Amino acid sequence: MNFAVSDEMEALISTIRRFIATELKPLEQEVEDKGYLEPTKAKEIFQKSKALGLYAMNVPEHLGGAGLTALETMMMEEQFGHTTDILVRRAFGNVYEVLFGANELQTQRWLLPTVQGERTGSIAITEPEAGSDAAAIQTRALKTPTGWLLSGRKHFISDGLYSDYFIVSAVTDPSAGSRGISLFLVDKDYPGVTVGKDQMMMGLRGTSHIELFFDEVALTDDNLLGEEGSGFKQILTTLGRVRLAQVGARSVGKASHILDLMIEYAGNRYQFKKPLGEFQMVQQMIADSVIDVNAARALLYRAAWEVDSDREDRDWISMVKVHAAEAANRVADRAVQIFGGMGYCKELSIERYYRDVRISRIYDGASEIHRSVIAKDAMKSGRALFDSMPIGGWR
Numbered sequence: 001m002n003f004a005v006s007d008e009m010e011a012l013i014s015t016i017r018r019f020i021a022t023e024l025k026p027l028e029q030e031v032e033d034k035g036y037l038e039p040t041k042a043k044e045i046f047q048k049s050k051a052l053g054l055y056a057m058n059v060p061e062h063l064g065g066a067g068l069t070a071l072e073t074m075m076m077e078e079q080f081g082h083t084t085d086i087l088v089r090r091a092f093g094n095v096y097e098v099l100f101g102a103n104e105l106q107t108q109r110w111l112l113p114t115v116q117g118e119r120t121g122s123i124a125i126t127e128p129e130a131g132s133d134a135a136a137i138q139t140r141a142l143k144t145p146t147g148w149l150l151s152g153r154k155h156f157i158s159d160g161l162y163s164d165y166f167i168v169s170a171v172t173d174p175s176a177g178s179r180g181i182s183l184f185l186v187d188k189d190y191p192g193v194t195v196g197k198d199q200m201m202m203g204l205r206g207t208s209h210i211e212l213f214f215d216e217v218a219l220t221d222d223n224l225l226g227e228e229g230s231g232f233k234q235i236l237t238t239l240g241r242v243r244l245a246q247v248g249a250r251s252v253g254k255a256s257h258i259l260d261l262m263i264e265y266a267g268n269r270y271q272f273k274k275p276l277g278e279f280q281m282v283q284q285m286i287a288d289s290v291i292d293v294n295a296a297r298a299l300l301y302r303a304a305w306e307v308d309s310d311r312e313d314r315d316w317i318s319m320v321k322v323h324a325a326e327a328a329n330r331v332a333d334r335a336v337q338i339f340g341g342m343g344y345c346k347e348l349s350i351e352r353y354y355r356d357v358r359i360s361r362i363y364d365g366a367s368e369i370h371r372s373v374i375a376k377d378a379m380k381s382g383r384a385l386f387d388s389m390p391i392g393g394w395r
């Protein structure tokens, strides 16, 4: 077992860190105050990041990305957690791995322009009546002699106002349950696609979360992503990696950034003629946060190793999703406490972090859903999770 980071990875992490500190951090408060990122500034950070080769790095090399391993991707995503999701999207891109299964035509029309930063897509699965139960969607794609007719609605679609296409889940065979769900690539300007309201959120300022309506949108087989009926499986497999990166790794990064601020404040803020950090009850909050961050990071790297080793990774991803998200929430809560009134005051970033991290326990599968995955898997395989050699050996 070797925990050393390679020289290349160290260099990449330093570059990302510097970029975030110099180019993105200064924009955070402005985005928070205005509720959006100026298009000129979005373009500027995109161009600078692209020039440094930092755009769309999660993509395989042959498609124009950096060809990083899952472990390397998580180290990179952990750094992304130091800033806000909207700035990460604009500066470093957001290419969903489900697109790697695109055919040649789809690769040219959707995937490659996304890798280049010429197009942006969102994933549209959730519906008002189907959230945690993603197989209960009502959106239908009816087969026609020329292709498909898509009808239904979605909501909470992240970055939907900015996106120009959507990866949409729809029922293609109502009699087949989750095996009757397929994915479609749907451009926003197709006739029959309507954007509804932007649903205002507690945090994550600067981006949109929209309703989408589809009224007999005419699609062809060119819009069908992967095999007909494989949509749910594609969602489970590829979105697991997105979850590990965008929730797991970014939660670790966010928690570690908040912890840094907490330690600095505890050293500089004096009460009763002593720095706060000399009070044992404050030390306990710092110690618990250090343990939370490092435990979450260790779990994240282990899960990434499972992915890289082509092992069954679903329960590991769920463990990271629950633990890293909840650790970040605990750390943010302790930070508000240590910062006292300033932690609750909008003059500092702590109250924003507190609001921003809350969603990590809900989206991409609520903690309760992931806990049931972990429990069912543990009961099925009788796996001793803390044993380096699980009962029955490695799978």
Ligand SMILES: Cc1cc2nc3c(=O)[nH]c(=O)nc-3n(C[C@H](O)[C@H](O)[C@H](O)COP(=O)(O)OP(=O)(O)OC[C@H]3O[C@@H](n4cnc5c(N)ncnc54)[C@H](O)[C@@H]3O)c2cc1C
Pocket: 122, 123, 124, 125, 126, 128, 130, 131, 132, 133, 155, 156, 157, 158, 159, 201, 204, 209, 359, 362, 363, 364, 365, 366, 368, 369, 372
């Ligand atoms: C800011 C934000 C961004 C989002 N971005 C996207 C996006 O880009 N694309 C997209 O498709 N969706 C997106 N979503 C939707 C998100 O994935 C769902 O909100 C999430 O899956 C939960 O679904 P729900 O909100 O309908 O909650 P529900 O399914 O109604 O669940 C509510 C609560 O009930 C409990 N619960 C539910 N089922 C169970 C169970 N089986 N066992 C125990 N407890 C249970 C959990 O505590 C859960 O939090 C986003 C949501 C938000 C808020």
